[in-house]
Every structure is written in structure tokens, then in C-alpha cells.
Amino acid sequence: MNKIIELAEENILHTYNRYQIVLDHGKGTRLYDSEGKEYLDFFSGIGVYALGYGDKELNDAIKAQVDKLVHCSNLYYNEPAAKAAKKLCDLTGMDKVFFTNSGAEAVEGALKAAIKYAYLKDGRHDHEIIALDHSFHGRTIGALAVTGKAAYREDFAPFVADVKFGNMNDLDSVKNLINDRTCAIIMETVQGEGGIYPANKEFIEGIYKICNEKDILLILDEIQCGLYRTGSVYAWQQYDIKPDIMTTAKALGNGVPIGAFILNKKVADSSLKAGDHGTTYGGNPLATATAGKVLELLESRKILDNVRNLTPYLEQKLDALVDKYDCIKERRGRGFMQGLELTDVAPGEIVNKGIDRGILMLTAGTNVLRLLPPLVITKDDINKMYEILDEVFAS
Numbered sequence: 001m002n003k004i005i006e007l008a009e010e011n012i013l014h015t016y017n018r019y020q021i022v023l024d025h026g027k028g029t030r031l032y033d034s035e036g037k038e039y040l041d042f043f044s045g046i047g048v049y050a051l052g053y054g055d056k057e058l059n060d061a062i063k064a065q066v067d068k069l070v071h072c073s074n075l076y077y078n079e080p081a082a083k084a085a086k087k088l089c090d091l092t093g094m095d096k097v098f099f100t101n102s103g104a105e106a107v108e109g110a111l112k113a114a115i116k117y118a119y120l121k122d123g124r125h126d127h128e129i130i131a132l133d134h135s136f137h138g139r140t141i142g143a144l145a146v147t148g149k150a151a152y153r154e155d156f157a158p159f160v161a162d163v164k165f166g167n168m169n170d171l172d173s174v175k176n177l178i179n180d181r182t183c184a185i186i187m188e189t190v191q192g193e194g195g196i197y198p199a200n201k202e203f204i205e206g207i208y209k210i211c212n213e214k215d216i217l218l219i220l221d222e223i224q225c226g227l228y229r230t231g232s233v234y235a236w237q238q239y240d241i242k243p244d245i246m247t248t249a250k251a252l253g254n255g256v257p258i259g260a261f262i263l264n265k266k267v268a269d270s271s272l273k274a275g276d277h278g279t280t281y282g283g284n285p286l287a288t289a290t291a292g293k294v295l296e297l298l299e300s301r302k303i304l305d306n307v308r309n310l311t312p313y314l315e316q317k318l319d320a321l322v323d324k325y326d327c328i329k330e331r332r333g334r335g336f337m338q339g340l341e342l343t344d345v346a347p348g349e350i351v352n353k354g355i356d357r358g359i360l361m362l363t364a365g366t367n368v369l370r371l372l373p374p375l376v377i378t379k380d381d382i383n384k385m386y387e388i389l390d391e392v393f394a395s
């Protein structure tokens with residue numbers, strides 16, 4: 001294991017302080033390192049492995065597509081992309097899908113669509129976007145800002161549009177930022193990376209109402225909280241709202257890189273047109289055949305029932321830890337997206353102690369222990385998680 005870590009550190013740019021194990025393979029809700037040690041998975045590759053590891057039916061579908069056609073570019077049609085797009089439209093009640101290779105790329109596309117929509121409406125180049133404190137939407141800078149061809153770029157200026165930040169669940173903090181240049185409000189329905197902060201009903205429905213009144217586009221980033229994790233297909237479906245644009249990724253490929261942004265008819269009809277946006281790989285048959293199968297399996301295996309049935313038990317176990325240990329301030333979350341806010345102890349330390357005892361977890365923000373298990377966990381898995389965490393916190 002140390003040899004592999006050394007090789008990686010010699011050759012891979014050090015932008016991550018990685019945990020000191022090498023993951024090798026997985027089965028169900030368990031992962032194994034290169035020395036054979038078993039770990040209970042409560043991170044699912046950062047919310048990716050919704051169906052767990054080594055799923056035979058999914059792997060067979062992926063292998064069959066590999067033997068058929070991996071890539072064909074967007075210059076031609078392919079059946080898996082058409083079918084996966086139809087499924088996403090059916091699941092969301094929205095109208096048009098653009099497939100990407102990652103979450104950040106889906107966010108980029110969503111922003112481009114919003115800026116173009118506003119530009120076509122009023123011809124201005126000085127639109128503003130409102131985002132929220134603690135939000136996370138990806139790591140790219142706006143690849144377009146450094147793209148030389150004016151025809152690709154001009155309609156979307158300014159590149160790093162003016163962005164103002166309001167606060168989650170503080171409607172006035174957002175209202176106060178709105179002016180006639182505001183073209184979009186982007187937010188996660190449940191903030192992940194920033195510390196597991198779910199939007200409350202009053203806030204998100206208030207945002208939705210203002211957006212409708214002022215024709216400001218509501219962009220919901222469901223890359224982490226979407227796809228069944230919080231107890232509905234997409235988390236926004238638990239509120240009386242509907243986004244104009246939404247993003248999805250992470251669980252969509254169960255590990256095969258794919259994302260998408262999805263538009264309602266209003267935006268699809270009046271924003272990005274032929275030539276305005278593109279990607280070489282995005283929506284290729286391998287990724288979309290995988291996504292199509294993932295969506296099929298999530299549904300046919302009644303994964304939503306598992307999330308809904310086990311959420312109260314998961315929350316009860318986590319609440320028991322909150323009650324028992326002073327260093328846990330509170331639990332926050334929805335469904336299988338849960339965080340424990342810690343005091344006096346760094347979440348990274350808890351994750352490391354968990355690794356020693358055979359569980360993989362995540363941190364979020366500066367003081368939150370984040371749990372994103374595969375959606376196929378059982379009551380036994382939750383009991384095992386509780387036992388290990390009880391030991392870790394006791395130590």
C-alpha cells in the first residue's frame with residue numbers, strides 16, 4: 001500500500017490530502033483496500049455509488065455497451081442518450097436535457113443558459129447571479145472566459161458574472177440582493193459540501209415565488225442531494241416549487257462520469273441554441289447507457305422505499321449519538337444525507353479513527369461529519385455504523 005501511495009504522490013499533483021489507504025474493490029455496501037481490509041461504506045464515493053459496489057446487472061449493461069460503442073460525439077444521434085434524456089424528463093417533469101461529464105460542467109451549462117436567457121430578454125451584458133453562503137457548485141472557473149472564439153463567447157459576457165451571496169433560510173438576505181440585473185438564483189436544495197444545510201419550506205418556496213414574479217431563473221443544484229438520496233427522486237420535489245434549470249450528476253452514473261443540466265420549456269425555448277454549447281464526450285453511449293440502467297435499477301429495486309423506510313432509524317441512531325456525546329452539537333440532514341456538527345473535535349480526526357475501525361465517512365464545511373451511505377444500506381449496516389461511531393466518539 002505504501003508503494004502505491006508513494007507512486008501517486010510522486011506523480012499526481014497534490015491537490016488533495018488523501019486518507020492513507022488504497023481502495024481496491026467493493027461489493028454491496030463494503031469496500032476493500034489493497035491489503036484486503038474491509039470497510040463499511042458511509043460515503044459512497046462522495047454520494048456517487050447509490051446502488052453500492054459490484055452490481056452484476058449494472059456491470060453487465062456497462063460491459064455490453066463497451067462492446068457495442070463507447071463514444072460517437074454529439075455530431076450523431078445515439079439511442080442510450082435519447083432514452084436516458086427521456087427518463088430524466090419523465091422523472092422531473094422538465095423539458096430538455098444536456099448531458100455533461102461532471103457536476104461542475106453541468107453547473108457551467110446551467111449558468112450559460114441563464115445568462116443567455118436574460119441576454120435575449122433585455123440585451124444587457126451586466127447580469128448578476130445570486131448564490132448562497134456555504135454553497136458548493138464545482139471547481140471550474142468558467143472555461144468560457146478563456147475561450148478565444150468570440151462567437152462562442154460574446155452572448156455570455158460577463159464571464160465570471162457578478163455574483164452576490166445571500167444566506168440559506170434567510171429570505172430577506174436574498175431579497176435585499178435582487179435588482180434589475182439579477183438573472184438567476186442558484187442554490188442547492190440541501191447544501192452538501194458546505195455542511196449539510198437543508199433549505200426550509202418557507203425559504204425555498206419564497207425564493208420560488210420571487211423568481212416567478214420577477215422572471216428570475218431558479219437554478220437548483222441537485223448534484224449531491226438528488227436522485228433518491230433525500231427521500232424523493234429529486235429533493236425539490238418535497239416542496240411546492242419547480243426549478244427553471246436543475247443540475248444532476250454524482251449518483252447518475254453510479255461511478256461512470258456523467259452529469260446533466262435540465263431545462264424547463266421557457267428556458268429551453270429561449271436560451272442556448274445550436275452552436276451555443278457543446279462537449280466532445282458529454283452524453284456518450286457508454287455514460288448514458290449506464291445512467292439509463294442506473295435510473296431503471298433505482299426504480300425497479302424500489303430504492304426510494306429503502307431510503308424512506310430506514311431514514312427514521314438512521315436519524316434515531318444518529319440522535320442517540322448527539323444525546324450521548326457533548327462534542328456533537330446537532331444532527332442536520334434529509335434521508336441518507338446526514339451531518340453531525342462537532343465542537344472541540346475536528347471531523348477529519350473522526351474520519352481517520354473511523355478508517356482504523358473499518359468505516360468510511362466524509363467531512364463537510366469545517367466542523368461537520370458527513371454521512372452519505374449507498375442507498376442500498378440495511379438496518380444491519382446502520383447498526384454497525386452506530387457501533388463503530390459509538391467507539392470512535394468514546395475514544
Ligand SMILES: *Cc1c(COP(=O)(O)O)cnc(C)c1O
Binds near residue numbers: 102
Ligand atoms: C460535487 C458537487 C458539484 C461538482 O460536481 P463535480 O462532478 O465534482 O464537478 C457541484 N454541486 C454540488 C452540489 C456538488 O455536491
